[in-house]
Amino acid sequence: MPAKKVTDASFHSDVISADKPVLVDFWAEWCGPCRQIGPSLEELSDELGEKVTIMKLNIDENPDAPTKYGVRGIPTMILFKNGQPAATAVGARPKSAIKGWLESEL
Template sequence: MALGQTTDATFQNDVLQSSIPVLVDFWAEWCGPCKMMLPILEDAAPGLVDKIKIVKLNIDQNSATPAAFGVRSIPTLLIFKDGQVVAQKTGVMPKNKLVEWIDSAI
């Protein structure tokens, strides 16, 4: 399953105005841990499709959004619900921990 993408330009519509919770993966092409997190997110996504939308935001191409939410290291995962950040994690985590974290946040 391909994960969605968001940008500084589409973040408001894609994330803040979403009717369902959204997990945003802040990442960059040069980031090794980000590359490790990608298959974990892709593996978890099909089981979460009814609960949460998962999108990626490339911080090198979109600098305003990470700055607005205080993202200082990557990968950073933020969960938004009703336009507000309800949970944040930084770094790589295994699929079972990812799913537990999402379930506890939403």
């Protein structure tokens, strides 16, 4: 199950109204570290798909959500629970570190 794309238009229905936790990866095409963690997030989407939905939001195409949630640097991953930001991780990190952080927050 690949990570899904989310947009400013779909953010409320896809993230805020979701029935399980959602990890939003704020990224951009030109961001090397963002592209670096992309494959890890795809794998984690498969491994943790029962517990969390992983979504990617391109900040260049969707400026509203990053502004609303104070995203200043990318990659930034924000875990939303019950429609609220519950945890934030900034910067690229190995898959094992992302998984450990996610599991500790779920």
